[in-house]
Amino acid sequence: MSETTKAIPMASETSMAARFKRYGIWIVATIILLVAPYIFSSGASITTMCLMGIMIVFALSYNMLLGQTGMLSFGHAVYYGLAAFATAHMMNWVIKTGAPIPLPLIPLAGAAAGLFFGIVFGAVSTKRGGTAFAMISLGLGELVYSSSLILRSFFGGEEGISADRTKLLRFFGYNFGSQIQVYYLIAAWCLLCVILMYAITRTPLGRMCNAVRENPERVEFVGYNPQFVRFIAFALGGLFAGVAGSLAAINIELAQASFVGAAQSGAVLLAAYMGGVAFFVGPILGAIIVTLLSIKLSDFSEIWVLYFGILFITIILFAPYGLSGLLMMHAQFWRGPLSSRIARFGKLFGSYLVAAIPALIMILGAILLIEMIHHIVQKSAEGPMMHFLRSSRFTVNTHTALPWVGGIVALIGGFFAFRMTWPVVAKAWNNALADAQRSGA
């Protein structure tokens, strides 16, 4: 676990190097956020990055509960969604009254709403940990979602509540009409929230959250009330989820019932798990990848949700610590002189490449079969011809044997070839480990 490998903090370090180590990562993050729209400058990319920024905040807020404190919530979207509605109403109120509040400050209203509902619902649900907590979170999620369909004046029914973000007081001349301006608003809030949530992990409460996750009973015998630890963590998680929901409402100028729904709660759970809940960066990676996949996969296939599900199951089965866990497993090879590190990683990744080729063939075979089955079952009216992954250049006739045989051969042959590469990877792994230990000694 990341928390366990921290060096013993000796008397406060003040050297330049130590300072850079502490703040350098945030400087780098700021620069990345600033230049990203120049590198990925298309409108679609900027829209995607806005969604990523929102999801990063949301997934990290979720991990305050799950990864840090050991609370599995199935209803985290409640705080995200209610804050989105609070934001939309707040914007409309500001527009109506002409209150001198510029758009960049509006997420504070979302934070307040998230915190408020985090406190109210947290008081109910954090009394118990484990399964009881998970069930209560599910129930609260359903409760709020069904209320959203009943209380039409607050939730706006099917249409939701819309709000024109350009009608607020101008902020240094910006009216946030263009997506790039919204990007920088989201990026700034994202960075602020990430820094704050990281800082919280390094406080007495943050440490006790981990202790509650590990052994809530023992916590009681060192003077802490584990229920209260959970409660504060939950309320703070609600606050940051509220910021995320608020940014989402600003981003699309709309808050909808789906924001509080189970699908939204599920999405954040997927993002956190895929990225890995054991490391602080995990949910950040997960948020980026889930956002990217849910946009890109749908370009390729109608049944992208199926592939998404298979990917999720694969990660849970073979990388229980998520993508960040996979990355962190490689940290142990990062020692010794730079040239030897590069050589070591070169050999290791070479072996990955050897394994990746048959794996890719296997996956393509599987996708071909799935797509053909889908075509025959769902779209037989369109005739036998199918565009593979929506590519007009690569069409297959589902009524001939060749693509079926090809798919099966690729799937099974690819699998066995892939299996044969496992010892190669294992050997490369062991070599890298031995090599790293030699150069570490």
Add this chain to the structure above:
Amino acid sequence: MNSAVELKDLKKNFGKTEIIRGVSLDVKSGERHAVIGPNGAGKSTLFNLISGRFLPSSGAIHLRGENITGLRPFEINRRGLSRSFQVTNIFPRLSVWENVRCAVLWSKGYKYSFWQNIDRLEDVRARTAEILDQINMTARAQTPAGVLTYAEQRALEIGITIAGGADIILLDEPTAGMSRSETEHAVALIRKVSEGRTLIIIEHDMGVVFDLADRISVLVYGQILATDEPVKIKSNQKVQEAYLGAAGHD
């Protein structure tokens, strides 16, 4: 002398079986008090009652004169009573350092602070380092507690218990499973940290008991057979029959 822990006709039953059958005991402030008795006598249950883990079925528990019956474990801990567990009860995926630090935080007054950087809390750092040094675990500071050897986990269990500086310490078989030399070190440590404090210790090793205790209580089948000074316990006829002389103890 003031009493540190006073038990008044304490009873505890699980379902129909009565495990603690009317225990009254007055442990004086500053005394080192051993509780001995055969397996299953109810010694650990007694600790669970005193520390708030279980609610007594009847009777009362007083801590320095204050009735603490029914208080939650953390409330009792905040009043200066800390306990260890017979079955090691630590934070397995946290480092040794983190384990001890968690037990230091409340006593230094940081409570639920989420606005202070923990690495800058010099008093917490110093106290944690001091405890690690006392339990001989400084070299293991960064090791996850779950991968320690059994004896190391027992030492950590003691470390967590004493880290908060409680002035009433309850240790449940702290040396069980330790080697001779580990036991010696643990006893020296217990002697040192209980200096000027109140210690209640459950212990099977009679060498340790007679070495350490000012007074001994013998618990048999949920009742106290005798409470007295070690020499008198040794020569007590009832104790001889029920416990010391017989094959009862291990």
